[in-house]
Amino acid sequence: MGGLFGVVSKDDCVVDLFYGTDYHSHLGTCRGGLAVLDGREFTRHIHDISNAQFRSKFEGDIQTMRGTSGIGVISDNESQPLLINSHLGAYAIATVGIITNIDQLAREAFRKRTTHFSEMSGGGINPSELVATLINEETTFEDGIRNAQTRIEGSCSMLLLTDKGVYAARDRLGRTPIVLGKKNDAYAATFETSAFPNLGYEVERYLGPAETVLITPDGIEQVNVPGDSMQICAFLWVYYGFPASSYEGLSVEGARYRCGAALARKDTVKVDLVAGVPDSGTGHAIGYANEARVPYGRPFAKYTPTWPRSFMPQIQEVRDLVARMKLLPIQELIQGRRLLFCEDSIVRGTQLRDTVQRLYDCGALEVHMRPACPPLIYGCKFLHFSRSRSDLDLAGRRTVKELEGDANAHLDEYADPKSERYAAMVDRIRQRLSLTTLQYQELGDLVEAIGLPKEKLCTYCWDGCEGCSPQQEIWT
Ligand code: SF4
Incomplete structure (x- = not known):
């Protein structure tokens, strides 16, 4: 997905920029970058972070960077x-x-014959360069940003570092957040609010969808008003977001507790221990255990000293190996027990099948799985959701193909938890993963756990609902 952090200060901003950007490392796995402006002079560094942590790559660079305004990014690709x-x-x-x-x-x-794209490092056009081209078509940054927001399909939030200050613009339907913060002599814009407390910032306000502000050392000025429609990614609360963050004022960790509690309220199974599949299942499992009044435990401990969460190899076999090597089973908590696990979601299910088998190998009597969201049926087309490359990677969609011979057959019914087709799909996934029982969260319960009205959330992954059409006018 990727994350952004920008800062404008009356003093040097490099330390805040460095740590603020680093706090987005869980959102992207390929590239990190920082740019600062000192008077009229830009300094910029970009590094490959696929095999090393952001901090270790940049801590030498920041010794030579000076500036009172800057932007940083963690990127999945470009x-x-x-x-x-x-x-x-x-x-x-x-x-x-x-x-x-x-x-x-x-x-x-290209038709204008005055444009070329020079950043071809990933083998294609760099999306940020294309956005810059759209901005440059207009006579002001404000109009240029609106031009980009209007013509881009998908989503695009952005930060621009200029000699006027930092422009922060949230994507047209607000699929990703941008939050503004303030401390004594500095203002910041962040994707993750968890970047703020340790740097001394307090949340000033959440940008609306399509809203643009100009941040200067003297304050924050709105330069483009927000639109009426929002489709913020519901997956931020389920999986992507950092537990200490809030979006639209709603805590990620709190939403995960409510998700787990909702799963527990609909459950009848009797178990000895509730656990989360580390790390993103943990909050859901705490919520479940507290609601069900069943002990919470950690039958797997994650080996974090050398396997940070952000390390995500591109080759699937290596990813599966890394996932396995990170998890260390604790036999005393597994042997002879009936275990219930909460998981953020089941994407492919390949790693999970291995994890479940390891539990049986350690003597588990039963393994019950409770994903915090409904089965994934539609691949994301609005963000770089790096955990799936095609719809058929998704366990739900692959099962539809197995059952129907056609991956696109009866998708409405497969998304309906009251239908027989849905029950058949869930049971097929349960068998494939060798689970004692498998019960997914219902979409209504997920929406309630997040706490926003359904029409403000993107739920396309699960129900194929696109909200606003790309053509729909959103500014009134
Ligand atoms: S399709 Fe799914 S991952 Fe993509 S923006 Fe919507 S909810 Fe988020």
């Missing part, structure tokens, strides 16, 4: 921030999201 020279002046840009019509927008740009 190298950024990019430095752009344009008729608007020089600026740095970093973006988060996915541009699904990138080829069409590039063709439109």
Whole structure:
């Protein structure tokens, strides 16, 4: 997915920028980047973080960086921030999201015969460079950002570092958050609010969908008003978001407790221990255990000293191996027990099948699984949801293909927990994973646990509902 952090200060901002960006390391696995502006001079560093942590790659660089404003990014794919020279002046840009019509927008740009794209490091057009091209089509940053927001399909939140200050713009339907913070002599914009407390910032306010502000040392000025419609990613609360963060004022950890409690209220199974599949199942499991009044335990401990969460190899077999090597079973908590696990979601199910088998190998009597969200049926087309590459990677969709011979048959029914087809799909997944029972969260309960109205949440993964159409006018 990726994450962003920007800061504008009356003093040097590099330390805040460094740690603020580092606190987004769980959101991306490929590239990290920092850019600062000192007077009229930009300094920028970008590193591959696929095999090393952000901090270790940048701690040498920051010794030579100086500036009172800066932006940082953790990225799943492209190298950024990019430095752009344009008729608007020089600026740095970093973006988060996915541009699904990138080829069409590039063709439109080429037709003008005055555009070229120079950042081809990933083998394709760098999305941030394309966004910069759309911004440069207009006469002001404000209009340029709106031009980009209007023409991009998918989602794109961005930070622009300019000599006027830092522009922070949330994507058109607010699928990803941007939150503004303040401390004595500095203002910041962040994806994760968990970046704020240890740096001394307090949340000032949450940007609305499509809203743009200009952050200067003297304050925050709204330059583009927010739209009426929001489709923030519900998966942020289920899995992606850091537990100490809040989006739209709603705590991630709190939502996970409510998710687990909702699962427990609908359950009748009798177990000896409730556990989370580390790490993102932990909050859901605590919520479940407290509601069901069953002891919570950790039958697996995660070996974190050398396997940080952010390390996510691109090759599936290596990912599975890493997932296995991280988890250390604790036999005393497993042998002879009936165990119930909460999991954030079942994406492919391949790692989970191995995890369940290890529990039986350690003497578990029963293994019950309770995913905190419904079966994933539709692949995300709004963010880089790096845990699946195609719809058929998804355990739910693959099961539809197995049962129907057609991966697209009766998807409405497969998304309906009251239908026979849904029951058949869940039972097939249960058998494949060798689970004693498998019971997914219902979408209504997930929405209630998050605490926003359904129409403000993106739930496309589970029900295929797209909310606003891309063409729908959102500014009134
Ligand atoms: S499709 Fe799923 S992962 Fe993608 S934005 Fe919507 S809820 Fe989030």
